[in-house]
Amino acid sequence: MPSQLLKTQSYVNGQWKDAQSGQEYQVVNPATGELIAKVADCAAADAEVAVELAHEAFLSWRKTTAKERSQIMRKWFDLIMTNQDELAEIMTMECGKPLAESKGEVAYGGSFIEWFGEEAKRVYGDMIPAPAGDRKVLVNKQPVGVCSAITPWNFPLAMITRKCAPAIAAGCTIVIKPAEATPLTALALCELAEQAGLPKGVLNVVTASSGKEVGEVLSTHPLVKKISFTGSTPVGKILLKQSADTVKKLSMELGGNAPFIVFDDADIDAAIKGAMASKYRNTGQTCVCANRFIVQSGIHDEFVKALAKASDELKLGNGLDEGITQGPLINKAAIDKVSGLVDDAKKKGADVVTGGEPFSSKGGYFYKPTVLTGIKDGMDIATEEIFGPVCPVFKFDKEEEAIAIANDTPFGLAAYFYSQNLSQIWRVADELEYGMVGINEGIISTEVAPFGGVKESGMGREGSKYGIDEYIEMKYLCMGGLA
Numbered sequence: 001m002p003s004q005l006l007k008t009q010s011y012v013n014g015q016w017k018d019a020q021s022g023q024e025y026q027v028v029n030p031a032t033g034e035l036i037a038k039v040a041d042c043a044a045a046d047a048e049v050a051v052e053l054a055h056e057a058f059l060s061w062r063k064t065t066a067k068e069r070s071q072i073m074r075k076w077f078d079l080i081m082t083n084q085d086e087l088a089e090i091m092t093m094e095c096g097k098p099l100a101e102s103k104g105e106v107a108y109g110g111s112f113i114e115w116f117g118e119e120a121k122r123v124y125g126d127m128i129p130a131p132a133g134d135r136k137v138l139v140n141k142q143p144v145g146v147c148s149a150i151t152p153w154n155f156p157l158a159m160i161t162r163k164c165a166p167a168i169a170a171g172c173t174i175v176i177k178p179a180e181a182t183p184l185t186a187l188a189l190c191e192l193a194e195q196a197g198l199p200k201g202v203l204n205v206v207t208a209s210s211g212k213e214v215g216e217v218l219s220t221h222p223l224v225k226k227i228s229f230t231g232s233t234p235v236g237k238i239l240l241k242q243s244a245d246t247v248k249k250l251s252m253e254l255g256g257n258a259p260f261i262v263f264d265d266a267d268i269d270a271a272i273k274g275a276m277a278s279k280y281r282n283t284g285q286t287c288v289c290a291n292r293f294i295v296q297s298g299i300h301d302e303f304v305k306a307l308a309k310a311s312d313e314l315k316l317g318n319g320l321d322e323g324i325t326q327g328p329l330i331n332k333a334a335i336d337k338v339s340g341l342v343d344d345a346k347k348k349g350a351d352v353v354t355g356g357e358p359f360s361s362k363g364g365y366f367y368k369p370t371v372l373t374g375i376k377d378g379m380d381i382a383t384e385e386i387f388g389p390v391c392p393v394f395k396f397d398k399e400e401e402a403i404a405i406a407n408d409t410p411f412g413l414a415a416y417f418y419s420q421n422l423s424q425i426w427r428v429a430d431e432l433e434y435g436m437v438g439i440n441e442g443i444i445s446t447e448v449a450p451f452g453g454v455k456e457s458g459m460g461r462e463g464s465k466y467g468i469d470e471y472i473e474m475k476y477l478c479m480g481g482l483a
């Protein structure tokens with residue numbers, strides 16, 4: 001186990017702290033079931049202290065110049081990239097993704113710090129033509145204050161930096177509760193922030209074995225002005241309700257149910273490449289993973305055959321081992337959920353083209369890459385977010401049918417389609433009720449583009465030139481009597 005970055009206490013106000021209760025909880029490797037570390041198991045009182053200290057830090061951090069913040073963030077990004085291998089190893093051990101994917105996530109996560117460090121210098125105000133000659137009308141931009149973030153285990157670094165980088169760049173301070181399963185990457189990030197010179201109290205991480213108690217403080221405390229969450233829609237709805245009494249600003253990046261439509265005239269090799277990348281990234285455990293394959297009848301059989309062949313070529317195992325392309329699912333509950341969805345589909349008439357069952361491995365939570373055909377309404381897998389390596393395939397004849405199936409969900413995060421017909425491309429792109437659409441492309445995530453969903457997939461956008469606005473308040477100044 002790498003040691004320099006391995007921290008097990010919470011990081012609050014620049015100090016490594018045990019939980020006030022002295023409690024710890026265990027972090028295990030999902031590929032082996034082995035204990036990796038014991039970390040501070042914080043509760044409400046720890047979170048309250050963190051928020052208060054983040055508020056104290058805010059009073060001076062908000063007065064720093066954009067250039068000062070930017071320079072620290074640049075150093076932080078550089079340190080992340082210098083420590084890419086060590087961070088990736090920690091990440092793979094706690095969340096299971098193959099080492100190459102973890103290295104990719106370190107670079108992806110780091111890119112938000114680089115990007116928003118640069119964007120800090122471009123938070124321009126505005127001068128508006130006044131409605132009367134004796135007035136000046138201006139817009140000033142100010143940081144919102146103390147922010148909180150609650151993040152998931154599937155991207156233990158990038159989901160944190162996508163929130164804390166714009167917050168810190170804007171002049172806010174932040175208290176983060178990482179997922180129970182993946183606190184170590186979050187804490188390693190704090191160590192590097194400290195090395196980069198980030199002042200105490202600007203970035204705080206409170207670790208806990210249960211989101212509920214700490215989450216309640218982070219979504220109700222009056223000093224917290226903004227909460228940003230990535231995770232399941234049910235928890236997002238709890239946080240929306242809890243934050244209502246103090247009217248916080250909100251960013252919610254919730255569940256998805258991404259359609260992946262393949263039209264008859266698609267380039268099939270490109271569609272398979274995109275399908276594999278989208279579906280099997282992090283073993284199907286992303287909110288933007290293709291969740292439903294919707295394939296036109298003329299190309300259906302050829303697509304299914306090629307998808308099953310490519311799925312069979314994946315190599316399952318411990319993400320630290322050479323050549324592994326599919327890691328484990330995060331825990332036993334995830335295996336049970338995926339097995340339940342596949343078994344329900346089988347019972348209701350779906351055909352298993354490949355996979356269809358867990359992969360037995362000592363101590364690890366593995367599921368075989370699976371392709372199912374004959375998916376119909378009434379099967380749970382037709383409507384639920386799978387979060388696992390399963391490709392359910394629907395067949396359709398007409399374009400309108402594909403769009404109706406794709407939009408028939410309360411979710412609206414990412415959608416994908418493959419077509420070489422330009423008119424069809426514009427038509428379908430317009431009709432899909434999603435915040436992000438991949439057209440002949442299966443991987444759409446980048447720090448330069450606005451990431452986020454519509455409908456019950458959430459609100460707000462992360463990354464891009466728009467992402468920093470979520471951490472800024474506009475103040476309108478009306479200056480009169482100037483004649």
Ligand SMILES: NC(=O)C1=CN([C@@H]2O[C@H](COP(=O)(O)OP(=O)(O)OC[C@H]3O[C@@H](n4cnc5c(N)ncnc54)[C@H](OP(=O)(O)O)[C@@H]3O)[C@@H](O)[C@H]2O)C=CC1
Pocket residue numbers: 150151152153154177178179180181208209210211212213214215216230231232233235236238239253254255256286287385386387
């Ligand atoms: N949109 C996305 O990217 C994600 C979607 N999901 C979806 O959610 C399903 C369940 O995954 P799961 O990890 O349980 O997702 P959750 O939404 O439960 O967890 C996400 C984060 O929320 C915290 N949390 C949980 N309950 C509360 C609460 N009552 N108040 C405040 N914070 C809370 C968790 O803490 P803790 O870990 O300590 O419980 C974690 O930090 C997945 O199968 C998938 O479908 C999951 C993760 C990411």
Ligand SMILES: O=C(O)CCCC(=O)O
Pocket residue numbers: 152154155158159230231285286287288445451
């Ligand atoms: O699954 C998530 O929680 C976010 C998707 C990761 C990304 O592509 O940015």
